[in-house]
Amino acid sequence: xxxxxxxxNEMPFMIQLPSGDFKVKVKYGSNNEEYELxxxxxxxxxxxxxxxxxGKGSYIDGLASELNDYISVNNLQTYxxxxxxxxxxxxxEEDIIITEEMAEVITEEDIKEKIIKPFLIxxxxxxxxxxxxxxxxxxxxxxxxxxxxxxKSEMKKEVVAKREIRKLAGIIxxxxxxxxxxxxxxxxxxxxxxxxxxxxxxxxxxxxQIYIDNNLYEQYTHAGKAPTIITHSQWMPDITSDELQELKxxxxxxxxxxxxxxxxxxxxxxxERGEYRSAVIEANAALEIAVAEKITEKMEANGDTTLDIxxxxxxTETNFYQRCDNQLKAKTxxxxxxxxxxxxxxxxxxxxxFRHKIAHTALTPPPNQVExxxxxxxRAIQWVEAL
Numbered sequence: 165x166x167x168x169x170x171x172x173n174e175m176p177f178m179i180q181l182p183s184g185d186f187k188v189k190v191k192y193g194s195n196n197e198e199y200e201l202x203x204x205x206x207x208x209x210x211x212x213x214x215x216x217x218x219g220k221g222s223y224i225d226g227l228a229s230e231l232n233d234y235i236s237v238n239n240l241q242t243y244x245x246x247x248x249x250x251x252x253x254x255x256x257e258e259d260i261i262i263t264e265e266m267a268e269v270i271t272e273e274d275i276k277e278k279i280i281k282p283f284l285i286x287x288x289x290x291x292x293x294x295x296x297x298x299x300x301x302x303x304x305x306x307x308x309x310x311x312x313x314x315x316k317s318e319m320k321k322e323v324v325a326k327r328e329i330r331k332l333a334g335i336i337x338x339x340x341x342x343x344x345x346x347x348x349x350x351x352x353x354x355x356x357x358x359x360x361x362x363x364x365x366x367x368x369x370x371x372x373q374i375y376i377d378n379n380l381y382e383q384y385t386h387a388g389k390a391p392t393i394i395t396h397s398q399w400m401p402d403i404t405s406d407e408l409q410e411l412k413x414x415x416x417x418x419x420x421x422x423x424x425x426x427x428x429x430x431x432x433x434x435x436e437r438g439e440y441r442s443a444v445i446e447a448n449a450a451l452e453i454a455v456a457e458k459i460t461e462k463m464e465a466n467g468d469t470t471l472d473i474x475x476x477x478x479x480t481e482t483n484f485y486q487r488c489d490n491q492l493k494a495k496t497x498x499x500x501x502x503x504x505x506x507x508x509x510x511x512x513x514x515x516x517x518f519r520h521k522i523a524h525t526a527l528t529p530p531p532n533q534v535e536x537x538x539x540x541x542x543r544a545i546q547w548v549e550a551l
Contacts, residue, residue: 175251213244215242215243284300349414352426447542458496
């Protein structure tokens with residue numbers, strides 16, 4: 165028996181990459197076990213609205229050719245198409261052999277709980293005569309006793325199959341981890357601040373399809389809350405072949421994203437969403453991390469221990485001026501304060517005028533100044549990282 169689970173999602177944004185497969189390695193569990201998933205990206209998916217009212221009623225997602233076949237087979241007269249944003253699917257499958265030993269451990273209660281009761285509940289809902297509690301237990305027992313030995317044997321195998329299916333479908337949390345790994349590595353290599361990590365607030369829901377021997381067995385939506393908000397469009401130039409190969413390599417190697425650069429991208433994302441206070445805070449944090457990382461890098465190269473480095477940095481934990489002046493000069497031979505005084509003056513002004521007041525008051529920076537503030541912090545980070 166071959167069982168297969170297919171997870172799929174329309175992204176809340178466009179991924180500016182060519183359609184194709186992207187293998188992603190993730191770790192899980194207390195032992196950091198590895199799992200590899202294959203994400204298939206396409207921008208050729210459409211939503212077929214079955215009532216000619218996009219945004220309302222029932223719909224089916226698929227490729228244009230598949231949906232046209234559906235229209236033809238079902239002789240639809242009223243319908244509408246809308247293009248979907250970047251669409252990702254992930255398929256995982258395995259062959260299972262159900263042995264007599266596996267089936268024998270299945271009990272009468274297993275059959276009633278996994279097969280008979282769900283059927284009775286579904287029938288009750290359909291007929292408007294829901295049953296539950298003792299009545300459900302009694303009816304399930306009554307039906308169970310009517311089955312032959314052969315039928316009970318087949319139902320035992322079905323329960324085993326259901327358990328294996330649940331194991332396969334149970335990797336959906338790993339799929340979500342892989343999605344965010346893919347998104348974070350993509351936005352970093354392309355500097356695409358329109359995209360962000362997915363949460364229940366930004367993911368409309370993962371569509372799950374279960375197949376047994378290539379026949380659809382079950383389909384449902386796993387979680388989800390908010391609809392997508394960014395339109396179907398491409399605003400970035402095509403990715404270069406070198407960048408694309410580098411992205412694929414990073415997805416399989418647990419590549420560590422530069423934390424300062426990632427925070428700058430996050431700051432631009434917050435700016436795009438109108439979160440001006442948070443954007444400035446993140447940009448400032450990016451610079452503070454860059455300075456600490458540079459001092460750490462130089463001290464590690466000099467053979468200092470982690471305890472030595474932590475003790476050294478703790479001296480200026482609340483004095484960023486001294487860290488950028490004396491400590492940075494001591495470890496890199498350059499002081500941000502004196503060797504790049506013009507840029508330091510700008511950064512110092514941003515910290516006094518915006519960062520500190522945002523942290524301690526209700527100040528909101530003027531929206532038309534935030535992009536320039538982020539750019540200044542990014543220039544400062546680049547200068548520090550080049551030391």
